[in-house]
Amino acid sequence: MHDERCEGNDYFKCDYCLQSWSEERPMIEGHKGSLVCAKCLSAAYVAIVYAGQGEMGVAGPLKDVDATHAGPGCTMCLERRAELYWRSPLVDEALICRRCVRQSVTALEGDPDFGYTRPAAPAGMVVTDEPRDDEDDDA
Numbered sequence: 001m002h003d004e005r006c007e008g009n010d011y012f013k014c015d016y017c018l019q020s021w022s023e024e025r026p027m028i029e030g031h032k033g034s035l036v037c038a039k040c041l042s043a044a045y046v047a048i049v050y051a052g053q054g055e056m057g058v059a060g061p062l063k064d065v066d067a068t069h070a071g072p073g074c075t076m077c078l079e080r081r082a083e084l085y086w087r088s089p090l091v092d093e094a095l096i097c098r099r100c101v102r103q104s105v106t107a108l109e110g111d112p113d114f115g116y117t118r119p120a121a122p123a124g125m126v127v128t129d130e131p132r133d134d135e136d137d138d139a
């Protein structure tokens, strides 16, 4: 989110943990100024991609979700999908869908300035993080 009361790095705050932007906390921006930081992304990635944990969403009309009342839409893409959603443990209405998690992780990894790599799979776990047939990457 963009915190109008603050300036500089503090203007940019992760919607999921409310921490300010910093060198150690790069962020990806979604729609309407929503932001997710690398640390929340890593937590969401582990939960959804590796553990298959989250809340199953329901597909619905593509309409904007009120920013102050995001659930059950995705705070980043403002869409409703039949997808796994990760809910912030700190901000109850902050949700991110599986597609945004995957796209944001890929975007962070693609910027050499961030030096970000996605979390490794838990030991002994075989992971196939291939896009599914119903998953488009056109956002």
Ligand SMILES: [Zn+2]
Pocket: 014, 015, 016, 017, 018, 019, 036, 037, 038, 039, 040, 041
């Ligand atoms: Zn965060």
Ligand SMILES: [Zn+2]
Pocket: 074, 075, 076, 077, 078, 079, 096, 097, 098, 099, 100
């Ligand atoms: Zn999303």
